[in-house]
Amino acid sequence: MASPAHDPGPALDQDGVRLTVDDAIATVTLTNPAKRNAQSPALWRALAEAGRLLPGSVRAVVLRAEGKSFSAGLDRQAFTPEGFDGEPSFIDLARGGDAELDATIAEYQEAFTWWRRSDLVSVAAVQGHAIGAGFQLALACDLRVVADDVQFAMRETSLGLVPDLTGTHPLVSLVGYARALEICATGRFVMAEEAVSTGLANLAVPADQLDPAVHDLVSAILAAPRDAVVETKALLQGALTRDYEAQRTAERAAQGRRLRDLAGLGE
Structure with missing residues (x-):
C-alpha cells in the first residue's frame, strides 16, 4: 500500500515489527525477511505493543510482511538449550512450574488476540510460507488475502507440540473440525486454491497484486459507517456461540441501537 505524502514515521519499529498509522488505517509489517520473518518472544511482545499503541481513529489494520515469506514460523533457536538472549529457553520453561508455564504462554498469546477486537477489522496479506506460528498469526486476523504462491502449514504436531497461539479456534471455524484435524495432524501445505475454496482465505491474487487487492478490500470496508461495521462484526462473532433464537434477539438489540x-x- 502506498505511503501517504505526510508520512509521520512509524509508531513502532522494533524486534522485527513496524507499525505505521495513516488516519483510519494501521499497517503492521513483519520486517525480518532475511530470516523469513521467523518469530520469537521479542517479536510477540512487539506485536502486542502494536495493538496497545493503536489510536482511536483506526478502523482497519493491515498485517503484511516484507520479503518472499509471510512468516516461516517459530525461530528454531527457541528449541536450542540456549534459547534467545535474555529469554528463558523452552527447555527452561518446561522445567518450571505449571503456573509459570501457563502464564508465559498466555503472554505469548497476547500478540495474537487483539486483531479480532470488535472496533477493528483486520486483514492479513499473506505471501509465500505461512508456517506454524506464521499460519496462526494469519488466522488471528478477521480476513485473509493471499498471493497465489502462499503455502500454509501447521507443523507443530510434527514437532511433538500443539498449535497454542490461538490458531485452533479460527481454523476449525473456517474449515471445519475434520479438515482442521487433518491439516494439523499431517502438517501438509495448504495452497492458495484450497485456501479460498475452504474459506481459509477470502481472495487469492498474483503476488504482485497482493497489496493493491488488500487496499481495495480495506477501502470497501471503510466506505461503510464505522458503528454499523462494529455492530455487524460483533453480531457475526457472537453467532459462533449463540443459538438461533439468541442470535435473533441479538440482531434486534443491535438494530435498535x-x-x-x-x-x-x-x-
Whole structure:
C-alpha cells in the first residue's frame, strides 16, 4: 500500500515489527525477511505493543510482511538449550512450574488476540510460507488475502507440540473440525486454491497484486459507517456461540441501537 505524502514515521519499529498509522488505517509489517520473518518472544511482545499503541481513529489494520515469506514460523533457536538472549529457553520453561508455564504462554498469546477486537477489522496479506506460528498469526486476523504462491502449514504436531497461539479456534471455524484435524495432524501445505475454496482465505491474487487487492478490500470496508461495521462484526462473532433464537434477539438489540443512533436518539 502506498505511503501517504505526510508520512509521520512509524509508531513502532522494533524486534522485527513496524507499525505505521495513516488516519483510519494501521499497517503492521513483519520486517525480518532475511530470516523469513521467523518469530520469537521479542517479536510477540512487539506485536502486542502494536495493538496497545493503536489510536482511536483506526478502523482497519493491515498485517503484511516484507520479503518472499509471510512468516516461516517459530525461530528454531527457541528449541536450542540456549534459547534467545535474555529469554528463558523452552527447555527452561518446561522445567518450571505449571503456573509459570501457563502464564508465559498466555503472554505469548497476547500478540495474537487483539486483531479480532470488535472496533477493528483486520486483514492479513499473506505471501509465500505461512508456517506454524506464521499460519496462526494469519488466522488471528478477521480476513485473509493471499498471493497465489502462499503455502500454509501447521507443523507443530510434527514437532511433538500443539498449535497454542490461538490458531485452533479460527481454523476449525473456517474449515471445519475434520479438515482442521487433518491439516494439523499431517502438517501438509495448504495452497492458495484450497485456501479460498475452504474459506481459509477470502481472495487469492498474483503476488504482485497482493497489496493493491488488500487496499481495495480495506477501502470497501471503510466506505461503510464505522458503528454499523462494529455492530455487524460483533453480531457475526457472537453467532459462533449463540443459538438461533439468541442470535435473533441479538440482531434486534443491535438494530435498535443503530436506529436510535441514526435518529439522533443514541446515548
